[in-house]
Amino acid sequence: MLMNSKNLKIACALLMLTPLSAMAAQNLVIVGFGGAAQKIQNSTIFEPFSKKAGVGVVQTEYNGEMAKIKVMAETGHADWDVVQVEAPDLERGCAEGLFEKLEWPALAAGQQLIEGSQQECGSAALVWGMPLVYATDKVKTVPGSWADFWDTDKYPGKRGLRKGAMYTLEYALLADGVPAADIYKVLNTPAGVDRAFAKLDKLKPYIQWWEAGSQPMQWLASGDVVMTTTFSGRGAVAASEGLKVAPIWKGSLYSMDYWTIVKGSKNKAAANAFITYANGQAPQQAFSQAIAYGVTNKALSDKLDPVKAPWIPTSPQNMAVAMPLNIEFWVDHGEELEERLNAWLAR
Structure with a gap:
């Protein structure tokens, strides 16, 4: 049976929110830059996603070494699934075929995201200064x-x-x-x-x-x-x-950091589900209340913690x-x- 575009979007959104343990052959490996931000990502995004989706999550950190990702993508042995990258690396990596093309608009799941959030191979994770x-x-x-x-x-x-x-x-x-x-x-x-x-x-x-x-x-x-x-x-x-x-x-x-999916990831369905979840209001609000990074969900633009506002790049006085x-x-x-x-x- 053929689906029209509206029904297809709804089906994709529902798929992203259903338990994925049957689809994932192994734990979803998420890689970030470490430090306080990743600790908070773990408590406000990684762990809640794991519980909600029924997917095991293993996190690790790196210093932005694109050479590792290049080897994984070119050999077809992707040990990492979702990786946080800086914007220039996203652009270069996407052009070189190191990342999967993302499935927009399904990954937004109806959320309104700030300009620049939705890239061909990346979904903005946070705004940093x-x-x-x-x-x-x-x-x-x-x-x-x-x-x-x-x-x-x-x-x-x-x-x-x-x-x-x-x-x-x-x-x-x-x-x-x-x-x-x-x-x-x-x-x-x-x-x-x-x-x-x-x-x-x-x-x-x-x-x-x-x-x-x-x-x-x-x-x-x-x-x-x-x-x-x-x-x-x-x-x-x-x-x-x-x-x-x-x-x-x-x-x-x-600028922004982006979630990407390494080319050849064996857990692509779970990776897509994770990005969809990370774009939501609840995890982003929990993240922004815990650390002074800007968030990408427009619904939260007037809900930033005033105590942290001097440090948040998307605070109006800082953006000016x-x-x-x-x-x-x-x-x-x-x-x-x-x-x-x-x-x-x-x-």
Whole structure:
């Protein structure tokens, strides 16, 4: 019997909500970036989904190594099912055939999701930001810009930056006086790239490069740095635990992480069901109440925890002064700029 499109959508939605233990040959393996965010994802999303759908969930973490995913997809031996990835990796991985194409609109299950949430191979997991965070007990004057981040005379001490070209080059140009609206236009030229690295030259002796998301807050706590970039959720957790830190959002970047399904996953039905569940209001609200990351369900836009609002990138006051990461730029130029940064670091 043929189904019309409306009935097909209803059938898909019902399928996503029914127990899937008979379909899943093994546990659903979900991979994220670890830390406080994944612990909260586990309690507010992974475990409730497992109970509701009757699917076993095993979680693990990684540092964004796409090489592992590439091997799984190309060999057909996918040990991971659902993986959280950053937006540029989503774009590149989808183009290279590393991820399954997602089954929209069924995965939204009638939910209204914010713009950019529904990608060909990804469903947005959360909205994160990379603000400037400073130690309020060590910095006498509140910094107001990336120019202040670079001003080691007015603000003595080490700085923390994520080890990578992305975010770093944008902030260098902002510190050098480039208007936020022109950042990617300038960075898209050889002269603009040279300008960003020339600005980095001036700060190089003061930089501690972090790779793990836990490092920036550890360094602020120990006094190794006086200000740093960090993932907003990490900063919020540290502040809630008593660390004297505060964020500056002016000129800071925000973007989304996405749930993807590794090409060749043996648990594709359960993976689809998980993504559908994760898009729902209840798990997203529980997640946002526990940690300061932005959520993607439009129904929750006016239900953010006011205590956490200073740290949440989608808070109106933060969105007004922050800027979105230009994913297309980094997909096109990421490899060459990362190579240049590595050469610069080696000098």
